[in-house]
Amino acid sequence: MKPSVKASSSSSPSHIAMALALASFATLSAHAADTKDSKSAKADPAQETSLEEVVVTAQRRSERLQDVPMQVDAFSDAKIEAAGIKSSQDFVNMVPNVSLDDSFTYLNTFVVVRGVTQINNADSPVAIIVDGVPQNSQKQFKMNLFDIERIEVLKGPQGGLYGRNAIGGAINIVTKNAGDHFEGKLDASYGRGDAVDVSGVISTPVGQDGGLRVAGSYKSDGGRIQNSYTGKNVDFIDHDWETRGKYTQRFNDTLSMDLRASYRDFQAGAIYDSVIFSGRADDYVLPSENIQGLTYGNIFDTSAKFDAELGSATLTSITGYTSLTENYRGDLDFTNPVDKPGGFLGLGIQVGQGQDLGTDLFSQEFRLVSNNSGPFRWIAGVYYLNTKKDLRTRAFLDTTSQLDQIDTGFLLIDHNESNNNNAYAVYGSFDYDISEKLTLSGALRYDLDKRKQTDLSTGDVRKADFDSVQPKATLTYKFDDSKLIYGTFSTGFRSGGFNAPNVRIPVFKAENLDNFEAGFKTSWLDRRLILNGAVYRARSDNFQFFFVDAASAAQIIGNIDKVDIWGVELEVQALVGPGLQVFAGLGTTDSTIKENKDLPSTVGNKTPKTTNWSLNAGFQYDTALTDTLNLMTRVDYEHRGKKYWQVDNADVQGPVDLLGVRVGVETEGWGIYFTGKNLFNEQYYTDFNPTAFSGLDTAIGFRAQPSTWALEAKIKF
Template sequence: MVYSSFKHYASRIVIAAISANLCAGAVQAQTAEPSESQGESANNQLNTIVVTAQRREENLQDVPAQVSAFSADQIVDAGINSTQDFVDLVPNVALDDSFTYLNTFVVVRGVTQINNADSPIAVVVDGVPQNNQKQLNMNLFDIERIEVLRGPQGGLYGRNAIGGVINIVTREPGYEFGGQVSGSYGSGDRVNFMGSLDIPVSEHAGLRVAGNYLTSNGQIDNSFTGENVDFIDHDWELRARGAVDISENVSLDTRVSYRDFRAGAVYDTVVFSGRADDILDPFSNIEGVTFGNIFDASISLDFDLGGVTLTSISAFTDITENYRGDLDFSNPVTSPGGFLGLGFQAGQGQDLDVELYSQELRLVSDSAQPFRWIAGAFYLHTNRSLLTRAFIDLDGSRAQIDDPALRIVELSEDNSNDAYAAYVNLDYDITDELTLSASLRYDRDEREQTDLLTGNVRETSFDSWQPKATLTYNFTGDHLIYATYSTGFRSGGFNAPTVSIPVYQAEELENFEAGFKTSWANNRFILNGAIYRANSDDFQFFFIDAATASQIIGNIDDVAIWGVELEAQALVAPGLQLFGSLGTTDTDIRRNTTDPTTVGNRTPKNTTWSANLGFQYETALSDQLDLVLRSDYEHRGRRFWQVDNVDVQPPVDIVDVRVAVESQSFSVALVGENIFGEGFYTDFNPSAFSGFANPIAFRAPPARWTIEARLRF
């Protein structure tokens, strides 16, 4: 009763604060110091940040789009160690774990991630597109900056930017010896170590090496086996980044990383009550596990041609993710009737291997001119193989998947994809205050699927022109308004060879947006916002057919999406900042020939609105030590899990806190995540869309407390 009252009261506080104080917006990380000409110290102003979300360096407040950015210092202050951590601070973006260790579903302005398909948001790390869903769930260490650009950005980023762009920049190599190490210990015996080291090679060359190691006994209990299902046996990653100034006009940047992991997975639970608010521990008799690795390598070359910069980015990625687990998500005691009432228990597993090769060439003009342009070409080749098996479970062991006598389903496919693109972006300052921007990109995907069991080959292709136009009016250096028409394209593809929907169609989206970026009181208060309306053709959605152990992607013919976003940050006193965000997303299925009864409903995984509110206070304890106090409150509105809108998750409220003592060289902090232990599901599959007699659901982690220490040298 007390906690329910707190949630109700806290929600009212968030709404009142946003409405009355206009203190709404995602934390906008600020890094560049205020200029001396402004006559203000860093304690009296909010600093600004330079971002590259639009392929060239710009002040965050000059970008005519809704962008949330986090600097290196803000990443530490906010306790951002994973993709989930920063997504939780961004309006109208949600990220949910599901099924396997790397599997996530991201939702951006109502556009939803599809398993084993293209993402609705382009993810770029150090200029390299991360072209597979499994690359989004990252451990974030040694990061310089994170930028989240919302709204379709097909004109510049092409395929997968239908909802927006996440741009992550790792720390560049330094030319002096130095580094940092950190370690933490938390709930569930969670241990995390991170380190980085700058190794100067010469006056014109440097190497930075960084690593991360994570292990945990887990916190979510399997009520049947008594074991924790969300364990992390190990998750370690090594990364090396080298930079060389080959000549005065040529620079080289190389990056290599390797990640290896083994962790709990497939710990969905059967919800016999059928209610999305009935939060249960899993009770499967097969302990699920995910194991695999990711290798990345890229080479970036910049050529200064005098007024124009030519950039070449070549990249290769190899992803392996295998899983084993329960298929009936139950046990012989709880469900004696077995899998689908057939009298036996069942298990499942997949072996996924993906190889990606990409090459981009980009020309960027001098940004100081009234007419600026970007032109480029992109190529991506993908090989993706997927082996799926379902088997009779006799003893609860994962090894049964390799016994041919127990096999009830086997699907094996190989998918090949060649993607080509060319694009151009133009900016013209009509006057000192008025700027017209336009971009156009053409994307073409050629896809081929081979059924390795029958030898049958299927081929298809998808293509799209993606225009964008923005008109920006800058009243002063502190206030601008903009209006944008933008488009996005997410390629179609093949489902497994034997499923009911053999080919899912490409999704195309048109977006109309009007927004503003403002700074007030000599940069002590920042308020940004936008209103948008989008139309999606062939909206992609995902469901499971348990009878064939198949994951299926389908299309909804026509969906309307509209919403509002507000972001703000206020320096209310020296050392005290307030920040928050508000985002609404309303979706409307206007035509669905597959199931006309869903017309008028909201799309799957749609959250009606979300809000963030927080503060950070920093004060000196001595000449050498500072105290930093921070708290973040997140409210997630109702979530509609599937197209029938029958199953709805009630609102969720999450509170995080951080107390740190810091100096120039070290820090010690106590961190609490979801400190009130809010229970909810990150994925919920109703029986009508899973083939099971009851829904299956994936539980969110409980409260977590962590002690961490960091040393810089």
């Protein structure tokens, strides 16, 4: 594919797509109005007498959320629709002590959970699971979420259950299965910046005990962040479309199958960091580079799951394969010859950059889960993952401000590497009811990563092995069906690996984390009030952190020897009146560098990208306007405390307050909504790299989205 850059003005393809979507909506609305079935009326919110009961699979078996002895934020189908969740960013913004920040390329994000930080081009600190298949590339977390059954966010290390990369927690996403009748849905929205977002699904039974569900989405966006030098918007999305098919079949009483495949193609703006000449993290300036950055690529993903009932246990086989490509082109000095005539590092030249990333992932898991509901329940399994990653990084002399200079111009740097990694694991877990009220749970997992990197320029080969034993133990005491307390010791492991060849830190170490946690989960007043909380303390050895070395065009991962982290989390939900729910969550993270041999002056500082505390609060009010028509109003408030950008703590971003609202009228069959985000137009950076760690002679920051709004219409049939 030949990349092209989209202008910031409104484009006819977006308007055509919106017109088609609204035309389809009108047609389907007419059809739905003539359909006489049980979906013709929506339940009266005034009849709700308790909060929703959510069933999760956080511990690899189905159980009530309030029975799970850990801090889990769960989003059911109903909550996903009510909150207007359409992306990973949307649900992360509602979870205290978890943040997800855009940075650099279209798919690049930094997730932080309880102070444990994402590393660019490396393993995530959070295990991401979609329909039972681990998403083992950092680039897979930025998802467009459509046709989703449930989202579960587990906080704290989950190595005993999920293995490698669950050092900060785990996120379990479950897509919807086909039902026993034909159904469909179409959702279309139009928003600020000529933003179009359309998704749809068709589901139908197939033959005897089979079902097919096909879903898809399309996005385009003119953007809202303007380049002050070119006058064009840098955060545009030329296109981002995805299609997904899911086929389920129950062959008999003992054997069932679940096949899933998806394909995504995207092209969007990239690497539009602002140059901050003042060097201050609170100086919010617009991007001004002379090269318009671009990301383009695609993701193909497929999986096969088989469940076999063996009487006393269920044997599950999950096979997954992913092919991911993400390429980017853009500015390396992030400025222009007018604002900075001295050019890149004062050398009097303009410089551009680009990277070609290709990743193939193959995984296989076999899991055996006991079926008995007696006092002893267990899980055992084995896991294998092969990762092949090719990465080419180039820097070029910029003379024309065009992207094709990376192929036709003068190259200053050309690094080409190939990585082939094999990961193996064996694990087991159990729950034993010591008494009717007291349960002991344990898990143990061994992970081995065998890594190999080849420098394609020289033929040099590097190899390294990283392994870890990850235990977990939990003691749970249930006072009754609505109240419990627990104490947990859990561990996490993030593999080490290789930086680019010929950089000053050639190999970074594996990170290990031990966590002690005590908490409670309670419901009161016949489930009209839920109150949960926990206190945790963790020790991380070889804490991984990221910085850029522009002189070698290299993104580098280093280690901090020892880090201590502690904090508290509180959650409350209440049904305070007919149709009126209020909710709030608080999380604190106090991280302290205890030992850092490479940078001893940082001892006592906070770890990079740490936010000291966060608060989420809001309400949702549903009321009946007629026998079939409801009004829904939802307000979400998010407070983010100070953010410490790098290990020296010299640059700190002040608190951020974000307000969102969603208002709509709806029936069981259709709905029309208005959604607003960041209504006070708060300015902040989602990534900031000071001069000492950017590799440049200026600081750079990646601007957050300003205030946005969208009008949405949806139909179910």
